[in-house]
Amino acid sequence: MELVHLTDLHFGCEDKAALTAVEKFVDQRKPDAVIVTGDISRDGLASELENACAWMRALAAPVMLTPGNHDVPYYEPLGRLLYPWRRIRRAQHGLIVDAWHTEHWSIAPVNTARAWQIRLNWAQGEISRGQTALAAAELQKAAPGALRIVITHHPLDWPNDAPIKGVTRGGVSALRKLADAGAQLFLSGHLHFASTRLFETKALSIVSGTLSQRVRHEPCAFTVLRRPAPHTIEAEVVHIVQGVCETASVRQFRLGGGASPGAPAELHARVE
Template sequence: MKIAHISDTHFPQIIKESFDRSIKKINNSDIEFVIHTGDLVDRGYLREYEEAIQSFSKLKKPIIFVPGNHDGKNVGLKLFENFIGPLNGVKEGKDYVVIYLNSVIPDMNEGRISNSSFLWLKETLRGHLDKEIKIVCFHHHLVPVPNTGRERNVLFNSGDVLDLLLKYGVNLVLNGHKHYPNVYKLENLVIVNAGTMCSIKTRLGDKNSFNIIEIDDKIKVKTLRFGEIREREYERKKERIYNVNSEKLFRIVQIAGTCIDNSDIFNKKMFLNAFKKISALNPDFIVHCGDIVNEGLNKNYTLAAKYLKTPIFFVPGPRDINYLGYNLFPKYFDFIETHVTKKVAFKFLNSCQYDSDIGVIGRGELDRIKQFSRIPSEFKAIVLHHNLLPIENTREKGLLEDAGDILYELTRLKIDLVLTGHSSHPSARKIENTLVVNANSLSCKRQRNLFGNSFNIIDVYKDFIYVSEIQSLSGSRHVLGIWKRKI
């Protein structure tokens, strides 16, 4: 199976040479069909649609058009339906299914899969479980994309969408929106973003491009920039073989969201009970991923220092540095940048900004991460507060400004583990060779997990990583996953 993935043509703001050259290359290939992942036109006007449809009449291959945010401007989605057809749909073959759906909020750059579309997607996937290849397409990016500036214009429910796609064994997701090509494998899901095929709106001085995707026992993605081809290749089948006799290297307890204060937001009983269980687990390291106190006030830090006497590595969350917290955090808790042993090296990042939920790492810190990656430890871990990947049961807001660039570098540098602590919901996902684990709130009543307040145990063995969530009050265990290590 071979398809072309194009996106973000933005008629009439096109480079005609790029358009004609792309169409010619596709017409002269053995591609079966083409998927356009949105922003066919620039402002949603009638004349733009007329010009775009006329131009695409040169294409000799079947094509699926997916609506983008620019297509939906100025009531453009009605024109999209008139010129092209339904906003959601299914293309089915003998061994494959392509499901495409609308992620557009009219006249907004942000997107969402509506409740009705989400349920339709779920039922459609359920009805095609027998298909060997499952492809889902929508315009907005599912995970942060590098070299695209500040993380914004996100898919609001990307965490829930990602969770659904993983549960139903989707092989491939195709997105556009960010005008920069990128490919990730997240668990067993290959996520492909297309650049702009012919628009003048390129990023980083990039060339126009499109993707050719070939699927057999592997998923092969070729990004064709004019004068350059880049290729990524992934096995479709997930490895599930673990050496149960593997040597255990160390144990990390990961906590977040203690939110200590004198109000009923802080559940003291939950906190004390959780730390009894943590002590009994004999961890080698305890890492707190932020929001130690509920508000950055002196009385809260005094109380937190009283409760948190166990040796812990801390990074701040937004609650820790609001009000007086910017000065109180370093006074009460040591913030160290690195901790290095022969077996493991930790790099701790302050991703917070004063009086803001929005976080940032910055170029200078990114350079220090690159230096850290050269430390000769067997295992490398990065710790910060803000999420790098979307979390289920939360509204994605793009709270880490440079998430796209940070995620790209961490995966490129093959960092083994990233620990985060925002959004009050546990999650563990492997993207490329990097495992990203988010902690729930340990003792704050503001949490989104039906399992209740909890903390994570990360057991690192020579051959695999085993991650569990432990309920703060009962001590019940919920396995988040087991991942084979790439050594």
């Protein structure tokens, strides 16, 4: 099983060379699926959302999408209020947007973006108890042995070393509840910064980099996920430098259930 995780494409200020490199990568590797965790546009314009979805549909793999905070009409107060999700819903035809169950994986998408909020920074995310319960219920439908994945735009647990500070409301408690409900892998974006952390050896939390010109401290990047053994997840961070994909690191993590007593949770890491 091989999945490619992309995020923060930001059509409108996309990095065209990075997108071309991803197209080639997917074409050559033929992953089982591509997962995109939102911020596919810059300003939530219909043209940006249409172009982003058309690009995703043209990839040589099935694509699953969940939206981000930039995918609402960003600078249009009326649009945010009256029709925040209309444009992306029109654009996303042909992409997988609901929970996805196969014999190999169950993926529960959760929209953590909000069109408006009772706080100053509307860019930040939130996950409600209702959304958490729905995602947990989806994970219960997983086939035996299927990898249970939750995808969100905002990281539920914000890494301390992230280049931007923030908090996802309800995120930490949702992370715990979903891990208790069997979630093994959390995929998110928003930070434009790659991060991989274990949550109590129960689950792996992965944030991937951006494919836009809005890079923060590191080049455009994405993540490739493999499952070499039932309780092991391998995460390969790929950087795109001058239009060329380069493996930046490959790390393997063993999740609870497969670890022998005293075994390190992180099996080994390779930095290239």
